[in-house]
Amino acid sequence: MRPVEPTGSDGARIALAWLGHPVTVLALVVLVLNDHVFKAAFPGPVTGKLSDVAGLVLAPPLVAVLVTLVVPRLPARAAAGVALGSVGAGFTLVKSSGYAAAVASDLWSVVSGPSLIRADLTDLLTLPALVLAAWVWGRARRDPVGRRAARLVRLVVLLPAALVAVAATSPIERPDAVATKVVEGRLAAGTATVPLSAEDGIPTWWRISDDAGATWRDPVDAEREALWKRVPTRIGPDHRVCVAAAPHRCYRVLSGRVRVEESDDAGRTWRLSWEIPERQRELLKARYEEAGPDGRRITGQDLAVLDVPGGGHVVLVANGRDGFAVRDVDGGWRRIGFTGGEWGAEPPPLGVISPADRHADPLRAGLLAVALSVLVLAVSGARAGWAYGSGRVAAVVQAVFLVVGAMFLLGVWFADDLALPLMVVGSAVLLLGSTLLALIPPRAREVPGGWFAEVVLAAVLTLTLTGVALTSWLYGRPVYAMTAVLLAGLATVPGLLLGWRAARLIGSWRPPVDPPYPPPVAVDRFRPGPAG
DSSP, rough: OOOOOOHHHHHHHHHHHHHHHHHHHHHHHHHIIIIIIIHHOOOSHHHHHHHHHHHHHHHHHHHHHHHHSSTTTOOOOHHHHHHHHHHHHHHHHHHHHHHHHHOOOOHHHHSSSSSOOOOOOOGGGGGTTHHHHHHHHHHHHSSOOSSSSHHHIIIIIIIIHHHHHHHHHHOOOOOEEEEEEEETEEEEEEOOOSOOOOHTTTOOOEEEETTTTTSSSSOOOOHHIIIIISSSSOOTOOOOOOOSSSSTOEEEEEETSSEEEEETTSSSOOOOEEEEOOOHHHHHHHHTTTTTTTGGSSOOOOOOOOOOOSEEEEEEEEOOOOEEEEEEEEEEEEOOOOOOGGGOOOOOTOOOOOOGGTTTTTHHHHHHHHHHHHHHHHHHHHHHHHHSSOOHHHHHHHHHHHHHHHHHHHHHHHHTTHHHHHHHHHHHHHHHHHHHHSSSSSGGGGHHHHHHHHHHHHHHHHHHHHHHHHHHHHHSOOSSHHHHHHHHHHHHHHHHHHHHGOOOOOOOOOOOOOOOOOOOOOOTTOOOOOOO
């Protein structure tokens, strides 16, 4: 006899049994250990693929539980199909498209902090792990979670643990160029891959150049010992370093900027040798994640000068997140980047940027455009209620919603990546509440349709104009965020005027007047009627 398809709450019970199955729990443990222990101890393709396999086994039951929490009456087979299909399709898209991987990295960074997801077609070899996940679902279908206590344990313990395991991937090493030295006639470049070390200027990784900065290699043991023991600590910014063969020629880096100055009189006067202008540094701050407050990690950190045989000298400068810069013997400057930790990778071009390079900035810009459109709706609704004479309480409530929502929105623009999700959710909830109050004014049945048409038109106009201004900023014109915010504020004025003017279509509220009735006729019930 064919088994009856479980529906309703049985679907949720099967999803919880799927999440609590020993194979799923084992995948959870493997994912956590591999991301935070094995990858660091045994880096390579094996540990990389192991995370993909464990994630593909763990993700479908996690999605199924979340889906059944949102849609409690969803049948078990439909929940499993949605979970397996969405995980498989999403994994295939991200691993086969570089653009999709970049978008996924930015979205995941908003949820769980700085994250990096790479497109790699070889990762698709792990897709058969979904077959194992489907087999586990079949086993869980035979034994759904029945007792309330068991369901509660899975919801309170396993669900948060699975969410944290999936979200908290292994940390990304974002190297900073923090130190430069000359060791036994060779240039040495020091980087820090731990944020704390980067802030303290303590290098955790060194590279050596045998040809005055043209190529680089790992140091040998003797050079490594010299780097850590015999060579003095880094000089740092604002201190001059002079050429050994010509002591009157000196260089220095300025703190807080990416700027190198040179002097021909032993440091009495200085002139510009090379720099990244502040406008271009502003765009680099948007490109580099974890650039620090006001781009503190995109500044000159250290400088070294090497005399070369035959006369002349080479200068090596450490510029934090932007990598190193080298002045060749002929006086020309070039930047050396290490994007993603790969030494010698091409550094990002100066003065050029696109929304795909800005990580969470498109989210901030989109939310601001929507918020300004909501502002138009709220002001229009408050004005309509005030004109009608019965909406003053709603206007006050709207004002409170908008003030608190503006505070959260301000936090979205200035919060770091860890606080950004809270700011986004808080502002979205408050702005949604304000929108509902604006679109549903008191006695909405008596508001003419023309008012709704003009108010919606005002909101759409605001969304369009502010979207143009903010999209232009995402492409680097204007460069500074505050300029873009001011332009977006100016772009809101036409919509505000149109929404305010729509109140002319609403008349003043008047209390209803009872229709006149004929005067009552007095009847004497004791008077006898006419004789029949």
